[in-house]
Amino acid sequence: MNDQDPVTVVVVDDHALFRRGVRAELETTARHTVSVVGEAGSVDEAVAVIAHRKPDVVLLDVHMPDGGGAAVLARTRPEHPEVVFLALSVSDAAEDVISVIRAGARGYVTKTISGRELADAIVRVRAGDAVFSPRLAGFVLDAFADRPGATGVVDPELDQLTRRERDVLRLLARGWSYKEIAAELVISVKTVETHVSSVLRKTQSSNRHELTRWASDRRLV
Incomplete structure (x- = not known):
């Protein structure tokens, strides 16, 4: 991707209204830096759209009826290691954050994020940064830190x-x-x-x- 090109994005969420809202918000606030090229409402749809569109970044809901974000990651990352995943969820529970990061997401933000903040997060994860909503980073640090008292996660x-x-x-x-x-x-x-x-x-x-x-x-x- 050329540095001048918009970051291409696929939005994965089982609520169509939310997907449309994210697309509209990004098109309004960040149309020169982010381009939504696809949507999916289920794990199977997500796998197909990611394979077809090959986006730079996937905005990924954590909880979906047919397996959720972890299932999408498990089925797509081996075939498309270049795609970056950013979890976008209503949940701020530690176990959700840790599990999806362990599965391979590069960051985790909650749905209270503004459109401009979301666009910034997308650009940053595409550039290689790890991005988290305030206070969520602490969960990850605790889970992955190699120190006494840390919440260990087996890998x-x-x-x-x-x-x-x-x-x-x-x-x-x-x-x-x-x-x-x-x-x-x-x-x-x-x-x-x-x-x-x-x-x-x-x-x-x-x-x-x-x-x-x-x-x-x-x-x-």
Whole structure:
């Protein structure tokens, strides 16, 4: 996507009136920066529209009768890893926030958000930021923080990495060279290479770019 092009968006929500309202609001307040290219009212519709339109960002309702946002994420992210998901929900419950972020959404905002704020959130998640409504970020920090008392959420793929492998991956995903990582962690370049090879194997990644996306999806960066 060219920096001058509007961010393309698909709105997924089981309430047609709400979808129309979001579209109208974005067209009014952000027509030069955001373009709604599709809508869906169910999981099956969402999967089909995302595959057809290939939007930059999907605005995703958390609760829908046929599986909700988590089901959409599970069925679309493997095939379309380039699509970014931003949860847009009436719920501000910790378990809803944590589950949809764990499933792969890049942010979570509530439906009390204004049109301009929503447009800004869409642009920011497309650019790589993690965006949350006030106070919701605390839920995520608590759930993902590696500290005593945190609300742990199990991720088997992440848990298979050793602490040192996570350290190496985190720095690698930030763009550090092997030499810089070695100096920071006080290990040899050869040891860094060994850790990277292990991480590639465990995450089933084939290159640094895929590792960076993998780390970003799990908020290691």
